[in-house]
Amino acid sequence: MGHNGRDVTALVLTGGGARGAYQVGALRAIADLVGERSPFDLVAGVSAGALNGAAVATSVDDFAAGVARLEATWRALTPEQVYRTDLASLGEIAVGWLRRLGGGGFLGADHVNALLDTSPLRALLRRTLAMARVRDHVASGRLRGLAVTATSYQAGQAISFFDGHPAIEPWTRAGRVGQRARLTVDHVLASAAIPVLFPPVTVGGAALGDGCIRLTAPLSPAIHLGAERIVAIGIQAAGEPPAHARAARPTPAEIGGVLLNAVFLDSLEADAERHLRINSTLAAMAPAQRAAQALREIPLLVLRPSVDLGQLAVEQYRELPVALRYLLRGIGADGQRGWDLVSYLAFEPVYVQRLVELGYRDTCARRDELMAFLAPPR
Numbered sequence: 268m269g270h271n272g273r274d275v276t277a278l279v280l281t282g283g284g285a286r287g288a289y290q291v292g293a294l295r296a297i298a299d300l301v302g303e304r305s306p307f308d309l310v311a312g313v314s315a316g317a318l319n320g321a322a323v324a325t326s327v328d329d330f331a332a333g334v335a336r337l338e339a340t341w342r343a344l345t346p347e348q349v350y351r352t353d354l355a356s357l358g359e360i361a362v363g364w365l366r367r368l369g370g371g372g373f374l375g376a377d378h379v380n381a382l383l384d385t386s387p388l389r390a391l392l393r394r395t396l397a398m399a400r401v402r403d404h405v406a407s408g409r410l411r412g413l414a415v416t417a418t419s420y421q422a423g424q425a426i427s428f429f430d431g432h433p434a435i436e437p438w439t440r441a442g443r444v445g446q447r448a449r450l451t452v453d454h455v456l457a458s459a460a461i462p463v464l465f466p467p468v469t470v471g472g473a474a475l476g477d478g479c480i481r482l483t484a485p486l487s488p489a490i491h492l493g494a495e496r497i498v499a500i501g502i503q504a505a506g507e508p509p510a511h512a513r514a515a516r517p518t519p520a521e522i523g524g525v526l527l528n529a530v531f532l533d534s535l536e537a538d539a540e541r542h543l544r545i546n547s548t549l550a551a552m553a554p555a556q557r558a559a560q561a562l563r564e565i566p567l568l569v570l571r572p573s574v575d576l577g578q579l580a581v582e583q584y585r586e587l588p589v590a591l592r593y594l595l596r597g598i599g600a601d602g603q604r605g606w607d608l609v610s611y612l613a614f615e616p617v618y619v620q621r622l623v624e625l626g627y628r629d630t631c632a633r634r635d636e637l638m639a640f641l642a643p644p645r
Contacts, residue, residue, distance in 0.1 A: 275411060276641065277494035278307040278323060280316025281485050283477075283531030284461055284611030286502040286576045287315025288619040291334075291341050292626025293500045293570050294323065298334040300634065305330035306641045307498070309411040309431065311488040313478035314531065316500075317415040317458035318392070321450070324413040325400040340395050341623060344614045348391050350383040350465070352588035381466035383612075385456070392452045401430050401450055411435075413450060414488040416443075416478030417457040420467055425481035427488040428454045428470075438491050442481055445491050461527070461611060479530045484538045486567070496566040498640065499539065500626075503532040505571040518599020524577070524607025531611075539569050568640045573629050576622060580610035583618045 280290055297306065305327040312320025319337060326333020346352050404410035412431020419426050425443040429435065430450050438445040448454065457468035457475035467474040479485075489497055517525075546564045549557055557563065584592065584606070591612070599605050610618075630637065 274495035275308045275493050276306055277489035277492065277497045278310045278320065279486055279489050279497055279499040279535075280310070280312040280320045281479065281499070281531065281535045282313070282315035282319070282502050283479065283527060284315060284459075284464075285580075285613045285615075285618060286531070286610060286622065287319055288341050288622035289502055289572055289576060289626040290316060290319050290500045291338050292623040292628075293630040294319070294334045294626075295338055295623070296627045296630035296634075297637065298331040299631075300638060301330065301641070303329050303331050305409075309413065309489060309492045309494060311414040311416075311427070311485075311492065312458070313416040313482055313485055313488075314459050314461070317455050317478065318396075321396050321398065321401075321413065321415065321455050324404070324410055325397050327404050327409045336395070338623060340391075341619055342616065344619055345616065346588055346591065346612070346614045347387060349388045349614045350385050350612075351387060352591055381460075382464050383466075385460070385465045388459075389452065389456055392455060396452055396455065398451055398455075405431055412492040414445070414492060415450065415454050415458045416482050416485075416488060417454065417460075417468075417470070417475040418478055418480040418482070420474045420476055422473070423481070425478055425483075426473075426475070427478075427482075427491070429488065429492060431492055435492055440484075440487070442483065443487065445488065462530070463523070464612065477530070479534060483534050484541075485535050486538050486542055490565065494565060495563075496568075496640070498568050498570065498637075499535060500570045501532075501535045501572075502576055503536055503571060504575045505573060518604055520595060520598045520600035520605030520608045523598070524605055524610075527611055528577075528607055535569070539567060542567050566640065568637065570630055570633065570637075572625060573632075574625065576625075577607040577610045579621055579625075580613045580618060581606045583613040583615050584609055586615045586617065587613065 282290060310320040310324045322333060322337040401413050412429055412435055414427045414429035416425050416427040427445045428448040428450060429445055437447055453468055453470050457470055458478045460468050460476045462476050462480055467476045486497060549562055549564045600608055
């Protein structure tokens with residue numbers, strides 16, 4: 268049971284790039300419903316969800332205030348606070364790619380491995396995330412644990428770095444492991460390092476990238492941390508994904524958008540479907556059978572956007588920095604095409620605010636269902 272005499276409730280946050288703003292609106296709606304007391308005993312985040320999850324975990328002593336700070340940070344975002352957008356920086360990266368791709372190794376070694384420089388995001392996270400508070404909250408009993416997942420490029424597996432209650436054991440599963448660590452901004456930054464777009468982050472000598480690349484079961488870290496019920500906030504619209512109109516010969520940007528959608532959108536939906544099916548199977552089993560195999564149902568509530576977040580990014584192309592638009596146009600993103608890719612980079616106030624408000628409205632629309640789910644058992 269949780270520290271308030273209720274089931275251990277987990278918050279699971281996935282996401283990708285600017286689309287993570289949707290989760291902030293959902294969290295604000297939850298904060299309006301519950302107030303200062305955090306309804307979550309543990310948090311598991313990956314990609315943009317790692318940033319949002321870390322903010323929630325460091326603020327469990329005042330959930331509403333922590334969410335308000337997180338929302339203020341997102342609403343004030345501009346691309347320049349996430350990645351360098353000046354012509355010199357983007358030009359240097361472009362030249363590096365040309366040397367690597369066109370030089371055949373004869374023009375000298377070049378270590379470029381991403382399209383953008385995210386040093387501004389590192390600085391922003393250092394200013395806004397007090398990661399040392401995670402350990403303080405665990406020690407005080409306010410927080411059972413926090414897990415952030417990144418992908419190891421060397422090992423080719425998902426690593427869920429966690430800090431939490433001493434009873435939590437590391438785990439090893441096919442393609443994924445759980446590793447206890449003193450969590451830092453670098454772990455969070457690594458979890459959100461979108462492949463190709465953002466550079467890998469080195470932690471403990473290992474090059475790490477976005478956790479969504481290899482984490483095919485995003486609910487699993489929360490379960491390993493001891494979750495007895497889970498609230499997950501995704502970024503894929505409810506129902507079937509819309510059929511996007513694409514050219515017969517897709518551009519690199521359109522191909523990249525499809526690949527990123529596969530990385531960021533599909534895993535939570537597949538894992539939630541599998542999870543609910545397991546719950547249904549367990550509900551049909553006799554209690555003695557479940558007890559003999561140490562099996563238990565874990566109630567799950569998934570909050571999803573009511574509309575496609577990619578389509579909302581169409582209007583944001585012209586608001587992106589000129590140098591970035593030039594780079595994106597070169598791979599086929601021109602405002603009419605490649606908007607899925609653009610949506611992951613559109614850290615523009617208008618787009619962010621639209622997603623925050625959408626997350627708030629969607630979650631408020633499920634108020635009764637959410638409150639019933641979070642209510643302590645009688």
